[in-house]
Amino acid sequence: MTVLFIKNMVCNRCNMVIRNELDKLNINVRSIKLGEVIIENQLSVEEKLNLSKILSNLGFELIDDKKSRIIEKIKTIIIDLVHHQDGETKTNLSNLLSKELNLDYNYLSNLFSEVEGTTIEKYFIAQKIEKVKELLVYDELSLSEIAHRLNYSSVAYLSNQFKKVTGLTPSHFKKIRNEKRKPLDEV
Template identity: 50%
Template sequence: MIIYIRNMVCIRCIMTVRDELEKINLTNVNVSLGRAEFKENLSYSEISAINSILIKSGLEIIEDKKNKIIRDIKAVIVELIHYSNENLKVKLSAYISEKLNCSYPFVSKLFSEAEGITIEKYYLQQRIEHVKELLVYKKLTLTEISYRLNYSSLSHLSSQFKNTTGLNASHFKDISKKRNPFG
C-alpha cells in the first residue's frame, strides 16, 4: 500500500517520516520523497494514526477519493445507527446512495475490496456494537433494545447477537458486570 504525503521536500523529511513510523512500530516501509510504501495494507485507524503524527511535523497524508468514500460510508453507517433519529428500517443501500450521492454497486464493491467485508456485514457489526453499549451502559433489556432499534423480533436480535459475538446477550451482560462491578 502506498500513501502519498504532502509537504515532503527534502531528505530531512524522509528521515522524519521514517523515525515517526518506527515510533509506532511500522518498520517494514520504503520512504521516499512524497510517499511511503508499505508491504501490507493499512487499516483506517493506522492511517489516521500516521496522519496525526505527520501533522505534528508539518506533513500530511494526501487522501485519495477511494479512501474518502470508504471513510464516508463508515461515517454514514455509524451516524445512522448511533446518532440518527431516522428509522432503522430504511433500506441501507438506498440510504447510503442518497447520502453519498453515488451508485450503491460502486460503493459496495469499493468497500468490499478495501475492507474485506461487505457494507452489510459492517452495518451489522456496528449495530451489534450499539446493542452492546445499550446493554452495558443504558442497562436496557433486550426487548427494549429490539424495539428501539427496530428489529423484527426479539429472536432476530438474539440470533444476530449470538452469531456476531459468539455469546448470547445475557451471558455478555453477566461478563460485563463482572468486569465492571460498579456499573
Template identity: 50%
Template sequence: MIIYVKYMVSLRCKMVVKQELQNLGLHCINIELGKIEILEKITDAQKEKLGEKLISYGLELLDDKRKILIEKIKSVIIEMVHYSDEIHKVNFSEHISEKLSYDYTYLANIFSEVKGVTIQQYIILHKIERVKELLLYDELSLKEISYLLNYSSIAHLSSQFKKVTGLTPSYFKKLKEKRFVNLEDL
C-alpha cells in the same frame, strides 16, 4: 476547503482536530465525522504539520479518492448506528446512497473490495457494538433495543448477537453483573 480524516469517529476526535486546526491558524467552518471544512486554503506545510499531529492521536489525513469514499461510507454508518435515534425508520442502503449521492451497488462494490467485508457485515458489527453498549447501560429492554436498531424480532437480534460475539445477550448482561459483583467484593 474540505479535508478528509481517517479514524475520526467520535466527538473527542472532532475536538482534537478542531484544536489542531486552531493551532495552525486555520478556521474550521464545519466539522463532521471524517470530514472538515476550513475557511482558508491549506498550504502543503500546514497539511504536513496537521498530518503529523493527527497521527499522534491515531488519526490520518486522506488523499486517495477511494479511501475517502470508504471513510464517508463508514462515517454515515457510524452516525446512523451510534448517534441517531431514527435508525428504525431507515433503509440502510437507500440512506447511504442518498447521503453520498452514489449508486448503492457502486458503493458496496468499492467497500467490499477495499475493506474485505460487505457494507452489510460492517453495519452488523456496528449494530452489535451498539447492542452491547445499550445492554451495559441497562436502560432499555431487549425488545426496545431490537426495535431501536431495526431488528425484525428479539430472536433475530439474539441470533445475530450470538453469531458475532459467541454469547447470548442475556449471558453478556450477566457477565457485566458478575464483574460488578466482583468489583464490589474487593
C-alpha cells in the same frame, strides 16, 4: 475554502479534538462534522504534512485519494446511523448510502468489499452489535427496547445476530460483561 477528509472521526469528542488541534495551528475552521472539516484557506504542502503528523499521533488520518474518502464516508454514515440516530432513520441502508453519496450502491458495495475485505452489511451489523453491547452494559433498556431502538424486527432476530457475531447470547454477555467493547474505528 478547503475540505479536509479525516479518517477515524467517530464521535463528537473526535470533532472537539480535531477543532482544538486546528485552532492551535491557527487554521480557521468553517465547519466540522464526522470525517470532514471545512477550513477557510488552502493549506500549503508543509502545513498539510504537519497537520497529518499531528493527526496521526492522535489516531486520525488525512485522506487524500477519492476511494478512501468514499469508504470513510460510508463508515461515517453507518456509525452516525447506528450510534447517534437512536432508531430515528427507518430507511433501507443501500438507499441511504446511495442518496447520501450520490453513487450507485453496487459501486459502493464493490468498492467497500475490495478495500475493507468485508461487506457493507457485515460492517453495519458489527456496528449494531457494538451498540447492543454498549446498551446492555448500561443496563437501562430491556432487550425489547434495544431491538426497537436499533430497528430489529424482533428480539429473537437481534439475539440470533448477537450470538452469531459474539458467540454469546445477549443475556450471557450481560452477565459476564468482561468482554471489552472495541473502539468504533476498530470494528
